Amino acid sequence: MGYIIFTDLDGTLIDHDTYSYEAARPALNLLKQKDVPLIFCTSKTRAEIEVYVEELDCRHPFISENGGGIFIPKGYFDIDLKFDHRIGDYNVIELGTNYSNLKDALVEISKSAGIEIINFANMTTEEVSEDTGLDIHSAGLAKLREYDEVFRIIDETEEKASLMMELIRSAGYNHTRGGRYWHIIGNNDKGKAVRMLSDIYRKQFTDITTVGLGDSLNDLPMLGSVDIPVLVQKPGSLHDPSITDPKIKRVKGIGPIGWNNAVSEIIEKGSEI
Ligand SMILES: [Mg+2]
The missing domain is CATH 3.40.50.1000 (HAD superfamily/HAD-like)
Incomplete structure (x- = not known):
């Protein structure tokens, strides 16, 4: 075996x-x-x-x-x-779903909900490094995304998170949560x-x-x-x-x-x- x-x-x-x-x-x-x-x-x-x-x-x-x-x-x-x-x-x-569709959809959803987020596409390599604790080189590799956008809700509350996730689902995407961040993904x-x-x-x-x-x-x-x-x-x-x-x-x-x-x-x- x-x-x-x-x-x-x-x-x-x-x-x-x-x-x-x-x-x-x-x-x-x-x-x-x-x-x-x-x-x-x-x-x-x-x-x-x-x-x-x-x-x-x-x-x-x-x-x-x-x-x-x-x-x-x-x-x-x-x-x-x-x-x-x-x-x-x-x-x-x-x-997975193409990254550029995911990040555009995410920004659109956060705007329409009036919920402030930060996501990897809108962060510099230095900001990703500071936020994750990764060194600059590793942070650069983390930004080379293909199928998943990473985000954090500013001043997150349960209410904000559940509204955000609901809107992600109704836009036809999925979400998940890792150790540090929320993720918007496709049907994978x-x-x-x-x-x-x-x-x-x-x-x-x-x-x-x-x-x-x-x-x-x-x-x-x-x-x-x-x-x-x-x-x-x-x-x-x-x-x-x-x-x-x-x-x-x-x-x-x-x-x-x-x-x-x-x-x-x-x-x-x-x-x-
Ligand atoms: Mg893990």
Whole structure:
């Protein structure tokens, strides 16, 4: 039985504040040793994910911007697959909506609601860096968006947020929330992309068990689409209280610490933790 690991990055494999994955190093090494595919499934952009692909020498498919795009290294699968694009060394399956439509719609909606927002398209690289704590180079990569616009509501209240989300839905878009920001997306989510990529793995390898690891509400569709769903703790040692599904295993440990515990146990012991 082969495992396929789908993982969120921010707040899950990498620490919410320091952006470090060092605490997960033992389990990352174990996956390498056992040749277990590690699939990044994140709200990050392709350009940001490619940094981790290089650093971790992780040559597997990945899913960008909340399920907007599935990027498969050319020649990775032997079977015949349908793609929408070829970009660089990847064949791309596109599930998301064009970024420029999303950001225009978002600005329109916030204006019509009279709700003030800040969004990545209207922020300089320096402002994104200051707001996220990312260094300038990483902030530049975060702005290279293709399928998802990131925003924050100024002086957010529950009332403002629910009106904004209602208007996004009635305009035919979707929204989700990661660790720091709201996101406007098209008809895609992490779960759809995970199911599609899992089906491709199943065609190639037949007998696979999928594992998914996340920390936030935007991971819920992914966690609902894998055999073994795992939730790591957020800073403050709490599991996201908005995720209540009892089938999701709540592992002890914040971000990469919990990730390391869960992945080591699943892979070493073949257990469902
Ligand atoms: Mg996260």
